[in-house]
Amino acid sequence: MSKIVVFTGESFKGRTADFKNNVRDLEERGFNNVISSLKVIGAPWVAYDDKNFAGKQRVFQEGEYATLEDKGRFSSLKMIIDDLDNPEIQLFEHLHYQGRSVTLRRETNLHDIDFSDTVSSHKVKGGVWVLYEHVNRQGSQLISFPGEEIPSYFPLSFNDELNPMTLMLLMPCSTFELQEI
Template sequence: MKRLLAAVAVLATFAQAASAGEITLFTDSDFRGARITIDRDAYNLNDMGFNDRASSLIVRSGVWQVCENRDFGGYCAEFGPGEYRGLPRFNDRISSVREISRGRGYDRDERHGGPGWRGDRDERRGDWRDERGGRGDAVQLYAGPRFEGPAVSLSGDLRSLNDVGFNDRAGSIVIHEGRWEFCEHGDFRGECVVFGPGRYPFLEGMNNRISSMRRVR
């Protein structure tokens, strides 16, 4: 009986480890440079020799909270499964990370999820349901930073955001699905940036400058 209980305990430990999330941090953008893979809460990356060094990251499974100070202090954001080639708000400023939700793993062909996304994907229908149970649009633009002010929800390419009364108004963005290119002029001209699934409370150089958008993957 004791052997049986011991075997069950070992299997439970392995099952828990297998379900744990995983995040990889890189010292340079575009997943270059030194790296570290983490599968448990890291209260202080200084203990791992990686404090304030990350410039890109990949979340392979789970949803992870990334914070600028140790012990999950300071400014924090949530990153779901996917690739993040650059970290404008967190470049060389990450000091602690922890998994806050477990879920499906990262699929290079789908890139679902994203920081702060709390909806669930309906695997049978292949669409997204928002927190109220309704079908969610792929992109939401907000007039103010931190997802404040008037907003518009979109699911397709737009050569001119004038068509929806949102030209040069976006101050923050939420992307539920896909990778999208946002450009400062109509017809996808001028300076452009590409964002994948996630929550972007600040748009840095593109604040109030987006005039067109299209899905690129």
């Protein structure tokens, strides 16, 4: 069974709670803006800065996270239960799905296909994708789910920010490990 265990202190100390289902508002559970460490068992989870799965996002794979650089910011949690088979994302150079486009079915170094620093919108047909603000999987994350369409990265402060090696695909496997390029 998949779950996330959260702690108010670093190194798995302080108050704790186990969640096996999505939590739209951590304030109702007494854990709003206080999570400092966590453990993920099974499926990956997404932590959001705002309630109702809004605001900045961060994905957590199965494992233990004794210290979080963004501790004390999370207000909602969502387990990734989407079908990870048949991944496909279409990236567009301009807003509202205009300009050059590329369709990807696996994790790709955008620099290798002359598409880094140009993406402004996308459509996800399958799989769960994590897009990063900076190179080497650094900076803010944007997690996109099957059927999701993002016509503009401007409201997300993400426009033209996808650098080489920043598009990651969560793959269907028993431990939900990430595929490396």
